[in-house]
Amino acid sequence: MTVHEPSLPEEWELVVGLEVHVELATKTKLFCGCENKFSHIPNTLTCPTCVGLPGSLPVMNEKAVEFAMRLGRALGCEIHPSVMARKNYFYPDMAKDFQTTQYDQPTNADGRLALADGTVVGIERAHIEEDAGKTTHVGGGGRINDATYSLVDYNRAGVPLVEIVSRPDIRTVEHAKAYVSELRDILLAIEVSDAKMEEGSMRVDANVSVRPTGSDELRTRCELKNLNSVRSLGRAIEYEARRHVDLYTSGEVPRQETRHWDEEGGRSTAGRSKEDADDYRYFQEPDLVPLAPTAAQIAEIDASMPVLPAARRARLGECSSVADEVIVTVVERGQDGLALGAIEAGADADKVLTRIQNDLAVDDWSAVTSESLAMLIQMETGGELTATQAKQVLGEMAAGEHGGDPKAIAAAHGFEAMESDELETLVDQLIVDHPDEWSRFVGGDDGDRKKMQGFFTGQIMKATKGQADGRAVAQLLGQKSAG
Amino acid sequence: MEWSGAVSLGAMTQRITRDEVVHVARLARLSLSDAEIDEFTGQLGDILEHAADIEALDVGDVEPTSHPLPMVNVLRPDELRPALDRDLLLSQAPAAEDGQFRVPPILGEEP
Numbered sequence: 191m192t193v194h195e196p197s198l199p200e201e202w203e204l205v206v207g208l209e210v211h212v213e214l215a216t217k218t219k220l221f222c223g224c225e226n227k228f229s230h231i232p233n234t235l236t237c238p239t240c241v242g243l244p245g246s247l248p249v250m251n252e253k254a255v256e257f258a259m260r261l262g263r264a265l266g267c268e269i270h271p272s273v274m275a276r277k278n279y280f281y282p283d284m285a286k287d288f289q290t291t292q293y294d295q296p297t298n299a300d301g302r303l304a305l306a307d308g309t310v311v312g313i314e315r316a317h318i319e320e321d322a323g324k325t326t327h328v329g330g331g332g333r334i335n336d337a338t339y340s341l342v343d344y345n346r347a348g349v350p351l352v353e354i355v356s357r358p359d360i361r362t363v364e365h366a367k368a369y370v371s372e373l374r375d376i377l378l379a380i381e382v383s384d385a386k387m388e389e390g391s392m393r394v395d396a397n398v399s400v401r402p403t404g405s406d407e408l409r410t411r412c413e414l415k416n417l418n419s420v421r422s423l424g425r426a427i428e429y430e431a432r433r434h435v436d437l438y439t440s441g442e443v444p445r446q447e448t449r450h451w452d453e454e455g456g457r458s459t460a461g462r463s464k465e466d467a468d469d470y471r472y473f474q475e476p477d478l479v480p481l482a483p484t485a486a487q488i489a490e491i492d493a494s495m496p497v498l499p500a501a502r503r504a505r506l507g508e509c510s511s512v513a514d515e516v517i518v519t520v521v522e523r524g525q526d527g528l529a530l531g532a533i534e535a536g537a538d539a540d541k542v543l544t545r546i547q548n549d550l551a552v553d554d555w556s557a558v559t560s561e562s563l564a565m566l567i568q569m570e571t572g573g574e575l576t577a578t579q580a581k582q583v584l585g586e587m588a589a590g591e592h593g594g595d596p597k598a599i600a601a602a603h604g605f606e607a608m609e610s611d612e613l614e615t616l617v618d619q620l621i622v623d624h625p626d627e628w629s630r631f632v633g634g635d636d637g638d639r640k641k642m643q644g645f646f647t648g649q650i651m652k653a654t655k656g657q658a659d660g661r662a663v664a665q666l667l668g669q670k671s672a673g
Numbered sequence: 674m675e676w677s678g679a680v681s682l683g684a685m686t687q688r689i690t691r692d693e694v695v696h697v698a699r700l701a702r703l704s705l706s707d708a709e710i711d712e713f714t715g716q717l718g719d720i721l722e723h724a725a726d727i728e729a730l731d732v733g734d735v736e737p738t739s740h741p742l743p744m745v746n747v748l749r750p751d752e753l754r755p756a757l758d759r760d761l762l763l764s765q766a767p768a769a770e771d772g773q774f775r776v777p778p779i780l781g782e783e784p
Binding site: 216217218222223224225231232233234235237238241243249250251252253254255271273278280281282285325326327337338339340341342343344469471474476478479480481482483 | 696700702740744745746747748749750751752754756759762763765774776777778
């Protein structure tokens, strides 16, 4: 059973910064022409450069640089001349014994990311680096400390990454989650990564600390790793913050360290201490020359930037009055273009958006066009279709039935609005057949009236097999009782 | 790491301490004897001394050199090149298993 723990006590404030690694969707790796893709067959996507053989030399992939700058600009970063550096360490996931990354001169710096609710999170930097290979520990239950040996696959070694480092501006678990989903939406919009957390093409580490509410100090932080979903991220931050509060409350202090999130156990466990291990002896990569993007290149990137999710939400917000969540969902699903088109074609904006949100939660809606959606909504608002029928027709439009034509689908089901005199005849007959109910509707109190309205509507729906328009029925009953 | 400034040791000035040498050796996974630590403390000190001599020059109007080659933006197109034959690759390794490099137990954690 999951008991939802209350959030932090009021006197403590959460402070979170996120580090997000994103795999860039280039064809080849960052420094060599090996294919950048996932393969189940180990060590088949390698060459002398990415396995660090003597005499091999790296050459930067121009697409990776372009994607990194595109991402930087989408996050409002300044693009700077940059140099690559070697981060030296002893771990066999890089055959070279170092990772090529950026250190003191990253490509992108000083940006910002606006969340859907308007909160702005600062971006410290977004630098280019290479991914490492994959190690598998054999024996000892697969745990690193008990393993008898390890196996290494270098397929992923050298895959281009951008590491996006936020400022510690995040104050709630909800904002941390919103940051990740906003970032993912941006990555998808600018088409630089497929950004799948579950598959590892987007990996999130969280730096978590707490402080007394109202203070602006930054206390000791712990870096949480192994967060494989937005849900894990939320749970891990919540757990870690409470752990810190408990420590402070009992007169202790947290130790600066890396901690691993155990999703199954719902807790974090201590890893490497940060006190002495973080000395990577960075130095400038002698085998690569600096990157110095020209103003023209940056201008070209800016000019090709698509409309980003925040602006897309604003656009829908301006032309409708639905709740923010509806707009967030529609933009997240990439259905805002469809909606805008239908609205421009004359359909009611709020109806378009709620209909999409409720009834178009499908993977493939390519058979639905702005024109056909506008037609459907107009059929609904014009009383040709009831809400239930419109929902069903939209489902079949998405499935591509009858060429996605709402009129043809409605006709095939016999969904044609009942003529109003036909409906009136039916109502008159019901009044004759149910005199007691009718007098309760006409003369009863509000409760009675409501109950009887339900009764008559139900009877009519039964008689018409649901084809009558509920609003038209209500209107008719009102007229009859008044007259 | 940061080089802490000169440490006064009697009459002579030491550019690097013994502790710093031990620390750097540990980072590089070098096991040094006491005699070697003394020896390298002296040698590294000499190198830093030389760097300090250069530091004393006025280079205010010299452009910083971030790379010996006067080039920037050396890039390649995002085009596939053939991968190495895996058997050939693994045959270069001391040990392999299931198409992977086999390495001794890893002490410590991933970075």
